Amino acid sequence: MIKLADVSYVRLGTRDLEGATHFATEYLGLDVAERAKGSVYFKSDEREHTLCYFEGDPGDQVVCFEVEEQFHLDEAAAQLESLGHPVRRGTASEAALRKVHDFIAFRDPTGNPIELTWRPAYSGRRYHGARDAGITGFSHVGLCSSDLARDEAFWTKVTNAQVSDRIGDAPLLRIDEVHHTIALFPSVKPGIQHINHQVETGDDIMRSHQFLKDRQVRMVFGPGRHPTSSAKFLYFEGPDGMVFEYSSGVREIADELLWRERQFMFEPKGFCKWGAKPNIAEFNK
Numbered sequence: 001m002i003k004l005a006d007v008s009y010v011r012l013g014t015r016d017l018e019g020a021t022h023f024a025t026e027y028l029g030l031d032v033a034e035r036a037k038g039s040v041y042f043k044s045d046e047r048e049h050t051l052c053y054f055e056g057d058p059g060d061q062v063v064c065f066e067v068e069e070q071f072h073l074d075e076a077a078a079q080l081e082s083l084g085h086p087v088r089r090g091t092a093s094e095a096a097l098r099k100v101h102d103f104i105a106f107r108d109p110t111g112n113p114i115e116l117t118w119r120p121a122y123s124g125r126r127y128h129g130a131r132d133a134g135i136t137g138f139s140h141v142g143l144c145s146s147d148l149a150r151d152e153a154f155w156t157k158v159t160n161a162q163v164s165d166r167i168g169d170a171p172l173l174r175i176d177e178v179h180h181t182i183a184l185f186p187s188v189k190p191g192i193q194h195i196n197h198q199v200e201t202g203d204d205i206m207r208s209h210q211f212l213k214d215r216q217v218r219m220v221f222g223p224g225r226h227p228t229s230s231a232k233f234l235y236f237e238g239p240d241g242m243v244f245e246y247s248s249g250v251r252e253i254a255d256e257l258l259w260r261e262r263q264f265m266f267e268p269k270g271f272c273k274w275g276a277k278p279n280i281a282e283f284n285k
């Protein structure tokens with residue numbers, strides 16, 4: 001079993017690095033950690049970076065999880081290979097680009113590129129966004145799934161992920177006390193379905209709603225409140241159609257023995273208890 005300790009970062013290809021950087025800093029509220037040749041790294045919390053935009057194909061979308069020990073990478077590689085998932089060891093220069101000591105890369109059953117990393121860099125420099133969005137950190141990803149039951153089985157059998165709740169057949173998966181760090185949503189193509197940052201308060205959600213709407217950023221869902229995690233939320237569209245979510249007040253499951261996964265309906269009220277309707281393909285039948 002592969003123990004995922006945390007979600008580390010996402011890497012997104014883009015044909016317009018300047019435009020993506022403008023969005024990430026002026027709208028989303030991230031902090032530039034480093035500008036390199038052909039890529040820009042962004043901070044959202046105590047880590048050296050949690051998002052990297054690089055010049056490339058917008059279809060290239062990678063999510064990376066941290067493991068605790070280097071030998072976990074070897075164990076994970078052996079297990080993934082035995083299950084028929086080809087694994088690639090990152091080279092030293094690729095590791096340097098990711099600011100990690102070591103990593104492996106593979107694809108989940110849908111074909112989503114996944115990396116596992118050991119010793120990703122943390123930073124002594126405090127995160128402070130140019131725009132005060134109230135971000136407290138990068139928190140979870142939605143992944144596209146072409147077969148929810150198969151992919152739920154993959155994540156829960158091969159890694160330490162556990163189902164916290166389901167919306168229809170879409171599982172919200174936790175790897176620690178946070179209600180979910182990975183969520184799977186139905187889709188015909190692979191990719192990152194959404195990227196979540198936590199913000200401090202519900203006021204931050206409403207303030208960003210006004211701020212982004214005033215600047216013609218496309219709102220796709222909310223403001224609302226998830227019945228599952230109980231977090232208040234806002235979803236909007238970023239570069240290359242990527243959906244970004246802010247949420248505040250995500251549930252923590254402190255005592256796993258007392259928690260039972262719940263079934264919500266795959267319809268707007270399963271996603272929002274305030275009555276907001278998603279304008280997001282993967283949240284609609």
Ligand SMILES: O=C(O)c1cccc(O)c1O
Pocket residue numbers: 142167172183194196226227228229230231245247250271
């Ligand atoms: O926070 C949640 O519970 C949630 C539910 C549905 C979809 C999401 O993106 C979520 O973050």
Ligand SMILES: [Fe+2]
Pocket residue numbers: 140142183194196245
């Ligand atoms: Fe989410």
